[in-house]
Amino acid sequence: MVSLILRRDMIKWIAKMNWRKVLLIGFLYTVIATIIRQVEMMWTLKYYMMPQYSGVWSKLMMPSVGPPPFEFMVTSMILTFASGMALAIIYYYLKEYLPTGFWKRSTFFADILVSTSFIFFTLPAYLLFNLPMALLGWGFVSTFVIVLLTSVLMVKIVK
Numbered sequence: 001m002v003s004l005i006l007r008r009d010m011i012k013w014i015a016k017m018n019w020r021k022v023l024l025i026g027f028l029y030t031v032i033a034t035i036i037r038q039v040e041m042m043w044t045l046k047y048y049m050m051p052q053y054s055g056v057w058s059k060l061m062m063p064s065v066g067p068p069p070f071e072f073m074v075t076s077m078i079l080t081f082a083s084g085m086a087l088a089i090i091y092y093y094l095k096e097y098l099p100t101g102f103w104k105r106s107t108f109f110a111d112i113l114v115s116t117s118f119i120f121f122t123l124p125a126y127l128l129f130n131l132p133m134a135l136l137g138w139g140f141v142s143t144f145v146i147v148l149l150t151s152v153l154m155v156k157i158v159k
Contacts, residue, residue: 014092021157022088028153029084030077033146040142047135056130084150087113091154102155110151114144 047053054062060075061068091109098105122140125131 017089017092018158022085025088025150025154025157026081026084029087029150030081032149033080033084034077036142036146040138044135044138047132053130053132087150088154088158091158095158106152106155109155110148113147113151117143
């Protein structure tokens with residue numbers, strides 16, 4: 001009986017999702033993230049060229065000398081779009097638990113995402129990978145900007 005009630009509750013929040021809005025948010029997230037990450041890349045390009053970090057980058061991103069190949073860009077866009085859709089789905093799930101008010105809700109949701117990113121990506125990446133702290137810092141700041149802008153749009157789009 002409890003299992004059936006839990007399933008109904010799970011289905012209720014999924015049924016409330018507007019999939020067109022989820023796709024729109026995925027697209028907007030992709031645009032925002034691509035622009036911000038390109039700016040970040042221009043500021044941090046020197047780290048990608050340093051020989052001491054050459055073993056850190058994936059073969060998809062840096063198969064040889066020069067800029068990342070077309071396959072990397074396509075894969076990056078697809079994964080970024082999927083991430084944007086995932087954020088929209090998470091927002092739909094948490095929407096009822098977030099504070100009311102446009103700015104409060106936007107910043108609270110962004111804070112949840114950014115702090116989660118810091119705990120589960122930035123800190124472990126610092127401990128596990130040979131990356132310069134400055135590059136991790138830039139990545140954290142750009143993630144904050146991307147998530148904040150997306151949160152503002154998400155709260156505006158998903159009313």
